[in-house]
Amino acid sequence: MKSRIFQALVIGASVIGATAGAQTIGHAAPPVATPGSGTTIVSGRTAAPGDSSRSYDAQALRFETHWGSADIIRGADGRVIGTVGWFRDFDVEKLVASSPQAVTEARAFKTNNFRGSVVGGLGALTLVVGAVVTANSSNNAASPILIIAGGGAMVWGAQHLNAGYSKLSRAFWLYNRDLTR
């Protein structure tokens, strides 16, 4: 009788084990392109416990700022793959294309970065013109207006650049999340 109970336990466990295996295949790694083949294949391999960490180590993105621009860095070894910032054009959307939500955030980053750069740049220029006019001691009524308008535009631009980098941070967060699935 005892051996029958033991047998039943083993059969029950193995049936569930097979079901769990089938569920794991449902969460298998995303399609992987084979170099040079031009086709995609679905990996049926179940990820080993360390695989997600290795994938993150090699692929996960972050950015580091350098005086007005930001280097986009991939992986644990800190490889710089591009630079974004004032009037710098790097296709972040393409970089995070594997994650649809990240693409949306990357698009928002691009919009905010462009607006912030243009308005902030024009604001700085206006402020400098206002300062030069004031320094020349001319009693031009336009100089305070130029300084205030320039300062305001710079703040507006900075706000948009800030919002842009928050979007970039979110885009990378989502991209990195989708790496670990």
Place this chain on the structure above:
Amino acid sequence: MARFILSACVAAQIALSGVSMLTAQEGTTYDDNALRLEGHIGDVRIVRGAQGTVLGKIGVFRGIDVAKLVSPSEKATIEAKNFAHDYGPGTWLTSLGIATLGAAIGVSRIHDVNSSITTGLMLAGTGLIAYGGGRLQNAYNALSRSVWWYNRDLTR
């Protein structure tokens, strides 16, 4: 026979509950716990998870204990300590630089002051801003790396 069926059901129940628990943990770890940084005028916020819970704000002269926040990850803690090492001096030096530059502009309006004083204050102010800004930049880059390592160790 009844015992046989009962045992099979018990085994199935144990195995099933184990599987669903593991799946739930794997599926929610990053979504719930991964950190990111979001900038706002005047501060940088450390945000957790997909729902965007704000854990703390790092602003001028205030901050949170980032090392404690990322303590589960060894490398993240090292970077958090680098952040703390650079952030305080960076903030103070930049502020001092701005104040010095302000003083230089103020002094320049006084007619009978030696122009070398104004020039000296201008240079000192600019130098302090550049050095302090560099330290702040290093601090924020260390913070970025810290968050990256923390999230990386979450996914193990």
